[in-house]
Amino acid sequence: MNRKEIWVYLERNPEEIEDVSLEILGRAKELGKKSDMSVVGVMLGKEPGNLGDIALKHGADKVIFLKDSLLESYSTEDYTKALFEIINKRMPEIFLLGATYQGRDLAGRLSARLRTGLTANVVSLDIDTDGYLLSGVPGYGSKVLAEIICVRNKPQMSTVRPGIFSKKLIPIKAGIVEVLDLDLQGSVSRVRVVSRKVEKHPDLSRAEKVIIAGNGVEGNLDMVAKMADIFGARLGVSRPIADKGKASRELQVGSTGYSLNAKLVLIFGVSGAEHFLPGIANCQTVISINMDRESDIFEYSDYCVVADASKIIPILLREGGDR
Amino acid sequence: MRNIIVCTKIVPKAEDMNFDPETKTMKRSGVENQINEADKNAIELSLKIKEKNGGRVVLLSMGPPFFEQYLKIGIAMGADDAILLSDRLFAGADTFATSATLAAAIRKIGDYDLVLCGEETSDGGTGQVPSQLAELLDLPQMLFVSEVDVDGNNLKAKRTIKGGYEIVESGMPAILSIELGINQPRFPDFKRKRWADKEFSLTIWSASSLEIKPELTGTSGSYTIVKRLTEYFTHQRQRISVEGTAEQQANKIMEILREYG
Numbered sequence: 001m002n003r004k005e006i007w008v009y010l011e012r013n014p015e016e017i018e019d020v021s022l023e024i025l026g027r028a029k030e031l032g033k034k035s036d037m038s039v040v041g042v043m044l045g046k047e048p049g050n051l052g053d054i055a056l057k058h059g060a061d062k063v064i065f066l067k068d069s070l071l072e073s074y075s076t077e078d079y080t081k082a083l084f085e086i087i088n089k090r091m092p093e094i095f096l097l098g099a100t101y102q103g104r105d106l107a108g109r110l111s112a113r114l115r116t117g118l119t120a121n122v123v124s125l126d127i128d129t130d131g132y133l134l135s136g137v138p139g140y141g142s143k144v145l146a147e148i149i150c151v152r153n154k155p156q157m158s159t160v161r162p163g164i165f166s167k168k169l170i171p172i173k174a175g176i177v178e179v180l181d182l183d184l185q186g187s188v189s190r191v192r193v194v195s196r197k198v199e200k201h202p203d204l205s206r207a208e209k210v211i212i213a214g215n216g217v218e219g220n221l222d223m224v225a226k227m228a229d230i231f232g233a234r235l236g237v238s239r240p241i242a243d244k245g246k247a248s249r250e251l252q253v254g255s256t257g258y259s260l261n262a263k264l265v266l267i268f269g270v271s272g273a274e275h276f277l278p279g280i281a282n283c284q285t286v287i288s289i290n291m292d293r294e295s296d297i298f299e300y301s302d303y304c305v306v307a308d309a310s311k312i313i314p315i316l317l318r319e320g321g322d323r
Numbered sequence: 324m325r326n327i328i329v330c331t332k333i334v335p336k337a338e339d340m341n342f343d344p345e346t347k348t349m350k351r352s353g354v355e356n357q358i359n360e361a362d363k364n365a366i367e368l369s370l371k372i373k374e375k376n377g378g379r380v381v382l383l384s385m386g387p388p389f390f391e392q393y394l395k396i397g398i399a400m401g402a403d404d405a406i407l408l409s410d411r412l413f414a415g416a417d418t419f420a421t422s423a424t425l426a427a428a429i430r431k432i433g434d435y436d437l438v439l440c441g442e443e444t445s446d447g448g449t450g451q452v453p454s455q456l457a458e459l460l461d462l463p464q465m466l467f468v469s470e471v472d473v474d475g476n477n478l479k480a481k482r483t484i485k486g487g488y489e490i491v492e493s494g495m496p497a498i499l500s501i502e503l504g505i506n507q508p509r510f511p512d513f514k515r516k517r518w519a520d521k522e523f524s525l526t527i528w529s530a531s532s533l534e535i536k537p538e539l540t541g542t543s544g545s546y547t548i549v550k551r552l553t554e555y556f557t558h559q560r561q562r563i564s565v566e567g568t569a570e571q572q573a574n575k576i577m578e579i580l581r582e583y584g
């Protein structure tokens with residue numbers, strides 16, 4: 001009898017596999033061990049290249065590559081169609097995707113077509129005593145964790161938040177990459193991409209040191225960025241700074257941005273709203289600088305500095321050796 | 324332009340919600356509610372589209388009767404109509420059952436060019452409803468949209484993707500999810516608010532007014548089950564106060580920075 005399978009969507013960007021997909025593979029491998037299931041990475045594209053091997057090194061027992069020139073770049077409807085067909089044929093127990101823009105766009109549509117349950121942005125994954133996938137979904141910012149199962153249908157689907165699990169190199173026997181030629185007869189996509197502008201940002205959730213700028217230092221963003229540079233830290237921002245277009249969304253920290261895993265985080269002019277806090281919950285040491293002694297951010301800080309950031313920043317720049 | 328339907332959820336203010344470790348539920352007493360923030364951005368955007376291209380803005384919400392007073396705020400902002408889907412049967416819906424119920428209502432409203440949602444809510448916050456709704460209505464979807472341009476039957480949108488954005492196009496009808504914070508929602512008009520409170524009557528549809536089997540709604544139409552709620556983030560911080568002059572405070576920060584290399 002064939003072993004049951006946990007499938008993991010391998011998101012391409014386009015020349016690499018997104019870290020979150022490799023992170024999920026690592027966790028899936030552990031769950032597979034626990035429940036005697038094998039882990040299958042699923043990738044779509046024009047040519048498999050060597051990306052399949054990378055997935056095999058990070059926990060996949062096997063990789064399925066859905067091949068068609070139409071699948072070269074992501075489209076909701078073509079990807080949904082291709083995945084729907086193969087999933088219906090092989091019916092994995094579990095299908096996990098990264099909670100990225102693409103993963104969420106795809107997972108919602110696909111789960112509805114498959115008529116199955118989907119959990120969002122999960123921060124924990126386990127197999128419960130009855131063998132079901134138990135996923136932890138944060139709610140109300142991140143005050144609570146709802147532990148959710150899907151028993152009515154398969155696959156049990158979840159999108160997994162980036163930066164929660166760590167990717168691991170796992171020694172393997174010999175995994176295989178199964179290439180399936182799809183021969184899709186024309187695109188079903190009704191959305192056309194006219195143009196695209198992307199910059200590459202290293203993943204903020206992996207940074208060791210982060211300096212975060214909030215609304216309170218909106219006028220001093222350049223100085224905060226310079227400070228991050230001097231101290232070998234990455235710059236992060238609260239949501240309003242990204243909303244106003246003053247920094248890329250890729251720098252946003254919080255429930256709709258990145259969750260940091262930094263050893264040290266320095267926070268300037270952030271009030272500590274519910275939806276900001278999950279972004280810093282996993283950091284080792286938190287220093288906050290805020291003018292308002294009553295600010296909520298201080299409840300979630302190790303060092304509380306009540307001060308005008310515009311007075312502190314120049315001194316730190318000077319001490320850090322800025323000329 | 325035909326109808327612009329804006330899916331609008333009423334949510335408790337996140338800062339008012341607290342977990343009760345005894346009952347393992349959220350304490351709701353004394354909680355203030357509001358139109359979900361991203362949905363306000365969607366309403367504002369719909370009004371801008373209407374100003375330029377015509378059409379009617381219809382708010383659609385699924386929830387208990389008390390949602391009515393908040394939907395009237397949307398009417399006072401300038402929406403033309405509001406429909407509340409309210410029935411005990413709808414309770415306990417997961418995102419799929421929510422989407423199925425909203426989809427049935429959207430079919431009944433009919434004659435629409437656009438369905439706008441918020442990118443996600445501040446309570447459940449899954450962001451799953453827009454794409455599930457799009458699938459159930461068999462419409463093109465564009466998520467995390469920050470700008471929209473309607474030209475005849477052509478729709479152009481700017482959507483956020485990892486590391487940047489894309490400009491995408493489609494025909495209409497289509498479903499968009501609107502990014503939180505993309506605009507400043509207008510204030511409700513005072514006179515219109517008074518009119519809405521006194522004279523405007525909201526349309527309320529129950530399960531029997533919709534063409535949907537009751538077992539596809541609420542708990543019975545859901546595929547996910549919440550096994551339990553637990554408190555999240557119990558991480559205790561040291562909360563050491565760094566006092567003194569700015570110079571002294573900065574020195575302390577430097578000291579910690581050096582410790583971390």
Ligand SMILES: Cc1cc2nc3c(=O)[nH]c(=O)nc-3n(C[C@H](O)[C@H](O)[C@H](O)COP(=O)(O)OP(=O)(O)OC[C@H]3O[C@@H](n4cnc5c(N)ncnc54)[C@H](O)[C@@H]3O)c2cc1C
Nearest residue numbers: 119120139385417418440441443444447448449450451452
């Ligand atoms: C802590 C917690 C975790 C949860 N996790 C899951 C989960 O993982 N999977 C799952 O299936 N369900 C989950 N649920 C249930 C889910 O919140 C409900 O199904 C809810 O009705 C809709 O989901 P949402 O609030 O996440 O909407 P989102 O998908 O975040 O909403 C996006 C947009 O859809 C529209 N919309 C959503 N709900 C309505 C409505 N009632 N009326 C009108 N428009 C609406 C709005 O425009 C909104 O901005 C969870 C609930 C909680 C409290």
Ligand SMILES: Cc1cc2nc3c(=O)[nH]c(=O)nc-3n(C[C@H](O)[C@H](O)[C@H](O)COP(=O)(O)OP(=O)(O)OC[C@H]3O[C@@H](n4cnc5c(N)ncnc54)[C@H](O)[C@@H]3O)c2cc1C
Nearest residue numbers: 214215216238239254255256257269270271273275291309
């Ligand atoms: C569904 C949803 C998702 C969200 N997701 C996110 C998210 O991922 N990330 C996020 O950040 N937010 C998110 N938000 C927004 C969040 O609710 C807050 O609005 C936001 O975090 C506030 O940003 P802030 O603290 O920078 O600004 P503010 O709340 O305006 O706070 C500014 C702070 O700076 C202080 N200050 C002002 N001047 C100075 C000075 N000179 N020196 C020192 N301190 C000063 C003030 O005392 C204040 O505390 C989300 C909201 C919703 C509804």
